[in-house]
Amino acid sequence: MIRSEVIKQLIPVISNHFVVCNIGLPSQELHMLDDQPTNFYMLGTMGLASSIGLGLALAQKQKIIAIDGDGSVLTNFGTLPTIANNVADNFILLIIDNGSYGSTGDQPTYAGQKTSLAAVASACGCENVIECQAEEAAQTVQQALDSNQMTIIVCNCESGNIKVPVIEMDPVVIRDRFMKKLEQRNA
Protein backbone atom coordinates (compact mmCIF):
# COMPACT_ATOMS: atom_id res chain seq x y z
CA MET A 1 0.00 0.00 0.00
CA ILE A 2 1.41 3.41 -0.99
CA ARG A 3 0.64 6.83 0.55
CA SER A 4 -2.16 7.76 -1.86
CA GLU A 5 -3.95 4.53 -0.89
CA VAL A 6 -3.45 5.30 2.80
CA ILE A 7 -4.97 8.76 2.30
CA LYS A 8 -7.87 7.28 0.32
CA GLN A 9 -8.55 4.82 3.13
CA LEU A 10 -8.48 7.69 5.67
CA ILE A 11 -11.09 9.86 3.94
CA PRO A 12 -14.18 8.49 5.76
CA VAL A 13 -12.42 9.02 9.12
CA ILE A 14 -10.89 12.47 8.56
CA SER A 15 -13.39 14.04 6.18
CA ASN A 16 -15.38 15.69 8.96
CA HIS A 17 -12.27 16.94 10.78
CA PHE A 18 -9.83 19.78 10.26
CA VAL A 19 -6.73 18.57 8.46
CA VAL A 20 -3.39 20.27 7.83
CA CYS A 21 -1.76 18.44 4.97
CA ASN A 22 1.89 18.21 4.05
CA ILE A 23 3.34 19.96 1.02
CA GLY A 24 3.52 18.36 -2.41
CA LEU A 25 1.87 15.10 -3.36
CA PRO A 26 0.07 14.43 -0.03
CA SER A 27 -1.85 17.72 -0.33
CA GLN A 28 -2.47 17.12 -4.02
CA GLU A 29 -3.80 13.64 -3.31
CA LEU A 30 -6.10 14.85 -0.53
CA HIS A 31 -7.26 17.69 -2.75
CA MET A 32 -8.05 15.31 -5.60
CA LEU A 33 -9.81 12.76 -3.38
CA ASP A 34 -11.78 14.96 -0.98
CA ASP A 35 -11.37 18.69 -1.44
CA GLN A 36 -13.23 20.71 1.17
CA PRO A 37 -12.85 23.81 3.36
CA THR A 38 -11.71 21.78 6.38
CA ASN A 39 -8.48 20.92 4.53
CA PHE A 40 -5.51 23.25 4.80
CA TYR A 41 -3.12 22.48 1.95
CA MET A 42 0.49 23.48 2.32
CA LEU A 43 1.72 24.85 -0.96
CA GLY A 44 5.19 25.74 0.31
CA THR A 45 7.41 25.45 3.37
CA MET A 46 8.39 21.81 3.71
CA GLY A 47 8.31 20.51 7.27
CA LEU A 48 5.85 22.85 8.95
CA ALA A 49 2.59 20.83 8.79
CA SER A 50 3.08 19.58 12.35
CA SER A 51 3.90 23.08 13.64
CA ILE A 52 0.88 24.66 11.94
CA GLY A 53 -1.26 21.82 13.26
CA LEU A 54 -0.01 22.22 16.82
CA GLY A 55 -0.53 26.00 16.71
CA LEU A 56 -4.10 25.42 15.52
CA ALA A 57 -4.79 22.82 18.19
CA LEU A 58 -3.46 25.04 20.97
CA ALA A 59 -5.46 28.06 19.79
CA GLN A 60 -8.94 26.53 19.68
CA LYS A 61 -11.05 23.47 20.56
CA GLN A 62 -11.68 21.53 17.34
CA LYS A 63 -9.65 18.41 16.68
CA ILE A 64 -6.77 18.95 14.28
CA ILE A 65 -5.12 16.19 12.27
CA ALA A 66 -1.75 17.02 10.73
CA ILE A 67 -0.81 14.65 7.91
CA ASP A 68 2.95 14.72 7.65
CA GLY A 69 5.65 12.62 6.02
CA ASP A 70 8.85 11.07 7.28
CA GLY A 71 10.97 13.38 5.13
CA SER A 72 9.14 16.46 6.36
CA VAL A 73 9.45 15.48 10.01
CA LEU A 74 13.18 14.96 9.47
CA THR A 75 13.32 18.47 7.97
CA ASN A 76 11.68 19.99 11.06
CA PHE A 77 12.93 17.61 13.75
CA GLY A 78 12.66 20.30 16.41
CA THR A 79 8.88 19.99 16.17
CA LEU A 80 8.76 16.77 18.20
CA PRO A 81 10.08 18.19 21.50
CA THR A 82 7.80 21.22 21.05
CA ILE A 83 4.79 18.92 20.56
CA ALA A 84 5.80 16.74 23.52
CA ASN A 85 6.11 19.71 25.86
CA ASN A 86 2.96 21.54 24.75
CA VAL A 87 0.29 18.89 25.00
CA ALA A 88 -2.89 19.58 23.04
CA ASP A 89 -5.34 16.70 23.41
CA ASN A 90 -7.17 17.82 20.27
CA PHE A 91 -4.06 17.21 18.15
CA ILE A 92 -3.13 14.15 16.12
CA LEU A 93 0.09 14.00 14.17
CA LEU A 94 -0.08 11.31 11.52
CA ILE A 95 3.31 10.67 9.98
CA ILE A 96 2.93 8.62 6.81
CA ASP A 97 6.34 6.99 6.69
CA ASN A 98 7.16 5.60 3.27
CA GLY A 99 10.90 5.85 3.87
CA SER A 100 11.32 8.27 1.01
CA TYR A 101 11.03 11.84 -0.22
CA GLY A 102 8.01 10.97 -2.36
CA SER A 103 7.30 14.32 -3.96
CA THR A 104 10.84 14.72 -5.26
CA GLY A 105 11.31 11.30 -6.82
CA ASP A 106 11.38 8.78 -3.97
CA GLN A 107 14.90 9.42 -2.75
CA PRO A 108 15.40 7.34 0.43
CA THR A 109 15.14 9.07 3.82
CA TYR A 110 17.02 8.06 6.96
CA ALA A 111 13.63 7.11 8.46
CA GLY A 112 13.57 4.25 5.99
CA GLN A 113 16.99 3.15 7.17
CA LYS A 114 18.31 3.15 10.74
CA THR A 115 16.20 5.96 12.21
CA SER A 116 12.90 5.16 13.94
CA LEU A 117 10.60 8.19 14.06
CA ALA A 118 8.42 6.47 16.67
CA ALA A 119 11.45 5.97 18.92
CA VAL A 120 12.52 9.59 18.35
CA ALA A 121 9.04 10.89 19.18
CA SER A 122 9.03 8.85 22.40
CA ALA A 123 12.54 10.02 23.28
CA CYS A 124 11.36 13.62 22.75
CA GLY A 125 8.73 13.05 25.40
CA CYS A 126 5.62 12.38 23.32
CA GLU A 127 3.36 10.19 25.45
CA ASN A 128 1.05 8.43 23.01
CA VAL A 129 3.14 7.20 20.12
CA ILE A 130 1.61 4.47 17.98
CA GLU A 131 3.28 2.69 15.10
CA CYS A 132 0.97 1.02 12.60
CA GLN A 133 0.94 -0.55 9.18
CA ALA A 134 -0.69 1.10 6.17
CA GLU A 135 -3.74 -1.16 6.30
CA GLU A 136 -4.42 -0.10 9.92
CA ALA A 137 -4.20 3.66 9.32
CA ALA A 138 -7.93 4.47 9.30
CA GLN A 139 -8.66 2.40 12.39
CA THR A 140 -5.66 3.84 14.25
CA VAL A 141 -6.62 7.44 13.47
CA GLN A 142 -10.22 6.73 14.54
CA GLN A 143 -9.00 5.30 17.85
CA ALA A 144 -6.78 8.35 18.38
CA LEU A 145 -9.76 10.64 17.70
CA ASP A 146 -11.87 8.67 20.17
CA SER A 147 -9.16 8.74 22.84
CA ASN A 148 -9.23 12.54 23.21
CA GLN A 149 -5.50 12.45 23.82
CA MET A 150 -2.71 13.95 21.79
CA THR A 151 -1.40 11.10 19.65
CA ILE A 152 1.54 10.67 17.33
CA ILE A 153 0.99 7.96 14.74
CA VAL A 154 3.77 6.64 12.57
CA CYS A 155 2.15 4.73 9.71
CA ASN A 156 4.50 2.61 7.65
CA CYS A 157 3.74 2.22 3.98
CA GLU A 158 5.49 1.54 0.69
CA SER A 159 7.02 4.30 -1.35
CA GLY A 160 5.53 5.17 -4.72
CA ASN A 161 3.30 7.78 -6.27
CA ILE A 162 0.32 8.20 -8.55
CA LYS A 163 -0.21 11.04 -11.00
CA VAL A 164 -2.17 13.88 -9.43
CA PRO A 165 -3.00 17.39 -10.61
CA VAL A 166 -1.37 20.36 -8.87
CA ILE A 167 -3.55 22.53 -6.64
CA GLU A 168 -4.53 25.66 -8.52
CA MET A 169 -6.54 27.21 -5.70
CA ASP A 170 -5.22 30.54 -4.42
CA PRO A 171 -3.53 30.23 -0.99
CA VAL A 172 -5.66 33.01 0.47
CA VAL A 173 -8.80 31.12 -0.59
CA ILE A 174 -7.50 27.93 1.06
CA ARG A 175 -6.74 29.85 4.25
CA ASP A 176 -9.94 31.90 4.27
CA ARG A 177 -12.38 29.05 3.76
CA PHE A 178 -10.52 26.97 6.36
CA MET A 179 -10.68 29.78 8.93
CA LYS A 180 -14.36 30.49 8.26
CA LYS A 181 -15.29 26.84 8.66
CA LEU A 182 -13.25 26.55 11.84
CA GLU A 183 -14.79 29.69 13.32
CA GLN A 184 -18.25 28.41 12.43
CA ARG A 185 -17.58 25.03 14.06
CA ASN A 186 -16.25 26.73 17.21
CA ALA A 187 -19.21 29.12 17.47
Place this chain on the structure above:
Amino acid sequence: MATIEDRILADFVNNDIEFVTTVPCKQLAGVIAKLESCDSIYHIPSNKEDEGMGLCAGAFMGGKRPAIIMQNTAIGVTINTLVTLTQYYRMPLPMLISYRGELGEPVACQAEMAVHTKALLAQLHIPTYHFHQQEDASELDAILKYTFMCNKPVAILTDATFWKGY
Protein backbone atom coordinates in the same frame (compact mmCIF):
# COMPACT_ATOMS: atom_id res chain seq x y z
CA MET B 1 8.20 53.71 36.24
CA ALA B 2 7.46 50.77 33.94
CA THR B 3 10.49 49.07 32.45
CA ILE B 4 10.87 48.78 28.68
CA GLU B 5 10.02 45.07 29.00
CA ASP B 6 6.78 45.94 30.83
CA ARG B 7 5.86 48.47 28.16
CA ILE B 8 6.45 45.99 25.33
CA LEU B 9 4.39 43.33 27.08
CA ALA B 10 1.59 45.81 27.79
CA ASP B 11 1.42 46.70 24.08
CA PHE B 12 1.24 43.00 23.19
CA VAL B 13 -1.57 42.42 25.69
CA ASN B 14 -3.47 45.57 24.69
CA ASN B 15 -3.37 44.40 21.07
CA ASP B 16 -4.88 41.03 22.02
CA ILE B 17 -1.73 39.04 21.28
CA GLU B 18 -2.30 35.72 23.02
CA PHE B 19 0.25 33.36 21.44
CA VAL B 20 3.96 34.13 21.40
CA THR B 21 6.79 31.92 20.30
CA THR B 22 10.40 32.69 21.10
CA VAL B 23 13.92 31.68 20.20
CA PRO B 24 16.08 33.36 22.79
CA CYS B 25 18.70 36.10 22.53
CA LYS B 26 20.58 37.66 25.42
CA GLN B 27 19.04 41.04 24.62
CA LEU B 28 15.54 39.56 24.72
CA ALA B 29 15.94 37.62 27.97
CA GLY B 30 14.01 40.21 29.99
CA VAL B 31 11.01 40.22 27.62
CA ILE B 32 10.96 36.43 27.48
CA ALA B 33 10.98 36.24 31.29
CA LYS B 34 8.02 38.67 31.42
CA LEU B 35 6.13 36.58 28.87
CA GLU B 36 6.41 33.53 31.08
CA SER B 37 4.58 35.33 33.86
CA CYS B 38 1.89 36.85 31.62
CA ASP B 39 -1.48 35.13 32.19
CA SER B 40 -3.12 36.16 28.93
CA ILE B 41 -0.30 34.99 26.65
CA TYR B 42 0.53 31.38 25.80
CA HIS B 43 4.32 31.28 25.53
CA ILE B 44 5.65 28.44 23.39
CA PRO B 45 9.41 28.34 22.92
CA SER B 46 10.40 26.95 19.52
CA ASN B 47 13.61 25.22 18.53
CA LYS B 48 14.04 27.09 15.28
CA GLU B 49 12.42 30.24 14.00
CA ASP B 50 10.77 28.69 10.95
CA GLU B 51 9.12 26.18 13.27
CA GLY B 52 7.92 29.14 15.33
CA MET B 53 6.44 30.79 12.24
CA GLY B 54 4.53 27.57 11.54
CA LEU B 55 3.15 27.60 15.08
CA CYS B 56 2.14 31.25 14.66
CA ALA B 57 0.41 30.49 11.34
CA GLY B 58 -1.62 27.79 13.06
CA ALA B 59 -2.49 29.99 16.02
CA PHE B 60 -3.64 32.77 13.70
CA MET B 61 -5.89 30.41 11.75
CA GLY B 62 -7.21 29.16 15.07
CA GLY B 63 -8.29 32.67 16.03
CA LYS B 64 -5.42 33.85 18.22
CA ARG B 65 -3.17 36.79 17.41
CA PRO B 66 0.43 35.56 17.33
CA ALA B 67 3.88 37.12 17.58
CA ILE B 68 7.43 35.83 17.30
CA ILE B 69 10.44 37.03 19.28
CA MET B 70 13.82 36.14 17.79
CA GLN B 71 17.28 37.32 16.80
CA ASN B 72 18.07 38.97 13.44
CA THR B 73 20.18 35.95 12.47
CA ALA B 74 16.83 34.19 12.07
CA ILE B 75 16.08 36.22 8.95
CA GLY B 76 18.71 34.04 7.30
CA VAL B 77 16.89 30.83 8.15
CA THR B 78 13.27 31.91 7.68
CA ILE B 79 13.17 33.51 4.23
CA ASN B 80 11.38 30.58 2.61
CA THR B 81 8.84 30.40 5.43
CA LEU B 82 8.20 34.14 5.40
CA VAL B 83 7.64 34.07 1.64
CA THR B 84 5.77 30.80 1.06
CA LEU B 85 3.76 30.65 4.28
CA THR B 86 3.32 33.99 6.05
CA GLN B 87 3.22 36.20 2.97
CA TYR B 88 1.76 33.73 0.47
CA TYR B 89 -1.26 32.99 2.67
CA ARG B 90 -1.42 36.64 3.84
CA MET B 91 -1.00 36.21 7.56
CA PRO B 92 -0.06 38.87 10.11
CA LEU B 93 3.09 38.29 12.15
CA PRO B 94 4.74 40.87 14.36
CA MET B 95 8.42 39.95 14.69
CA LEU B 96 10.17 41.50 17.67
CA ILE B 97 13.80 41.07 16.68
CA SER B 98 17.00 41.67 18.60
CA TYR B 99 19.26 43.46 16.13
CA ARG B 100 22.62 41.99 17.01
CA GLY B 101 25.82 43.26 15.43
CA GLU B 102 25.03 46.96 15.82
CA LEU B 103 26.88 49.62 17.87
CA GLY B 104 27.96 48.19 21.20
CA GLU B 105 28.18 44.63 19.89
CA PRO B 106 31.01 42.67 21.51
CA VAL B 107 30.82 39.60 19.24
CA ALA B 108 32.38 40.21 15.82
CA CYS B 109 30.49 37.45 14.03
CA GLN B 110 27.18 39.16 14.82
CA ALA B 111 28.15 42.07 12.56
CA GLU B 112 28.13 39.69 9.59
CA MET B 113 24.34 39.16 9.64
CA ALA B 114 23.71 42.70 10.86
CA VAL B 115 24.98 44.13 7.57
CA HIS B 116 22.48 41.98 5.64
CA THR B 117 19.48 42.31 7.92
CA LYS B 118 17.81 45.45 6.55
CA ALA B 119 18.69 44.60 2.95
CA LEU B 120 17.05 41.18 3.27
CA LEU B 121 13.94 42.62 4.93
CA ALA B 122 13.73 45.27 2.20
CA GLN B 123 14.12 42.62 -0.51
CA LEU B 124 11.26 40.67 1.10
CA HIS B 125 9.07 43.82 1.19
CA ILE B 126 8.65 43.41 4.93
CA PRO B 127 7.71 46.67 6.69
CA THR B 128 10.62 47.32 9.05
CA TYR B 129 10.95 49.56 12.10
CA HIS B 130 14.20 50.12 13.97
CA PHE B 131 14.12 50.93 17.68
CA HIS B 132 17.40 52.64 18.63
CA GLN B 133 16.32 54.72 21.63
CA GLN B 134 13.79 53.59 24.20
CA GLU B 135 11.36 56.35 23.25
CA ASP B 136 11.13 54.69 19.80
CA ALA B 137 9.09 51.97 21.50
CA SER B 138 6.21 54.43 21.82
CA GLU B 139 5.39 53.40 18.22
CA LEU B 140 5.02 49.72 19.08
CA ASP B 141 1.27 49.97 19.69
CA ALA B 142 0.74 51.54 16.26
CA ILE B 143 3.05 49.01 14.62
CA LEU B 144 1.07 46.10 16.07
CA LYS B 145 -2.22 47.63 14.94
CA TYR B 146 -0.71 48.13 11.47
CA THR B 147 0.45 44.49 11.33
CA PHE B 148 -3.00 43.07 12.09
CA MET B 149 -4.64 45.62 9.79
CA CYS B 150 -2.60 44.63 6.72
CA ASN B 151 -1.98 40.88 7.36
CA LYS B 152 1.75 41.05 6.75
CA PRO B 153 4.86 40.02 8.63
CA VAL B 154 6.36 43.17 10.16
CA ALA B 155 9.87 43.48 11.60
CA ILE B 156 10.73 45.48 14.71
CA LEU B 157 14.51 45.64 15.05
CA THR B 158 15.76 46.42 18.54
CA ASP B 159 19.48 47.14 18.86
CA ALA B 160 21.98 47.18 21.73
CA THR B 161 21.56 50.92 22.32
CA PHE B 162 17.81 50.36 22.72
CA TRP B 163 18.41 47.62 25.28
CA LYS B 164 21.13 49.73 26.95
CA GLY B 165 23.84 47.14 26.39
CA TYR B 166 23.85 43.47 27.21
